[in-house]
Amino acid sequence: MSTAEMARAVEAFILREARLLDRGEFEAWLELYAPQGIYWMPSQPHQTDPLGVPSIMYEDHAILSMRVQRLLEARALVLTPMPRTTHLVSNIEVEDTDGDEISAQAAFICVEHQGERQRMFSGRHAYQFARENGSLRIKMKRVDLLNCDGVHAPITIPL
């Protein structure tokens, strides 16, 4: 695959993730993660330590699948009514497109609507991908929320 083709594939992958989240297809979303894949949303800007510093989310496939199960069962109080989201991902930059290690960065905005309330999240994504049998899987997705160390209300749908 050429560099340009790879960049396009990564971009399509990232946009697909956003669409799956918007449509509530959480099982398909989880499939995007490698079995050893990790979703990390730090609580501090420039956080490097996921163990000694709390994270908003630091979850591997096993924990994410409980989260997905909870989202799909849709009976959590905080998921009633189920929030609706628009995940907007832009400014995508693909790096290191040679070899099997691929990474990318992007900026995002997510608008979430639930009941009487509409909220907005924003920040940056940093992806590390693994290529398995020709297809991409997420090894690590880091979500740096603009207000990661700010005052929060519950966060339910992954960003």
Next chain:
Amino acid sequence: MQDGASLSNEEIRDLVRPDHVHRRAYVDPAIFDLELERIFGRLWIYVAHESQLKKPGDFVRTSLAGNEVLITRDEAGQIRALYNRCPHRGARICMVDHGSSRLFSCPYHAWVFRPDGSLATVPHRKSYPANFDLDDPQNHMQPAGQVATYRGFVFANLAENPPPLAEHLGPMTEVIDNLVDRAPDGEVDLAEAGFILEYRGNWKLHMENAADIFHPSFVHNSSVSPARKAPPKASIIDQDQTREMMLANGFGIKEWEGIQLTGFAGGHSSMKSFYNSGVLVHEDADPVAVRYKAALDERLGPERAAAVLAMRGFNNIVYPNLILNAQYQQMRVVIPLAVDRTLVHIRCFRLKGAPEEIFHRAVRFLTTLGSPASMIFSDDVEMLERCQQGLVSRAGPWIDFSRGLDSDLRDDRGQVSGAASEMPMRVQFKAWVERMTAEAA
């Protein structure tokens, strides 16, 4: 009277019955103002931990009875509480939550203060009147009451003549003792990072929820159920801790009845024997737990160490707004913003001298239970907000907290009950009425 006018003691007493409380206690701004004055303005309120104030100039910024305050360590080593306001024209001085500075300089006209609040310099001294005195306390950052500490926990009190801190804490000193005694070096450090959550509800709702062990079976079902379906020990990052914690809310009648609640004078309460399987220190041969126990044995001797670890309190409520969990090194501080808006600061401690992994587990505990994305606490927050939304309605003004009223017992220390009792809430409201109707000390 719902328009901010003050209430008579008679009217306050009429709001609380042995088994009911009037909805006004949660929705009336006039009552909220009185709470700031008579509860948060007169009781000992947790403001900082000494591990944040190691050397002169170290400070934290927090809130005390609706005021922004700085807790500092001065040049003489004493801890001070100061209003974060310039005595000159009133500007906020410090704009960060913590740090270290030997001088606090007001950005507006550059008055410069020492960490004890005294005025060090003003620029262009000669333009101030001849009788302007740097040493005049009126020109200093104003002290926000008195400060006292108990084993590293710093409390402030805005009353003129408060009772000693230990008297206020009463039996709750045991919880702080237990937390500190769990550290093989005999000291704990407050972890620098934590979470701040805001919910749209009255501060008391969270204090009641933290002592309510009846709700998890219902409210946390949505996290228990996925955890039950998940395979054990599948996680590669947390030794199954998240799943176990989610499972722990799914207790049956038997576990439920094993939980013991104790309520004390002053509004405090404690909760024993919950999350018993040992999420942090596994009972089985966990090498981290083995190293930790060995370190603790060395300091305390095996017998004392075993006694320290055997004290299994979950949420211990230090009235009015501190929640301590010594067993898992967790702390919550509830900060009232308005009658229907509250902040919850959620932090954890490092047991000094314990293996680093013990701290990592405390951090994991904090994330699983206290993160904004928590699969557990988010449902609590939702319920607190729904209570506030419901209480706005004027219909049927009385809220029931009678559960367990007939079966509660007294022992020599206080009120004892099983988990199904709303006794802690009754104890909190008993203290509430006492404080709200008491004369200023």
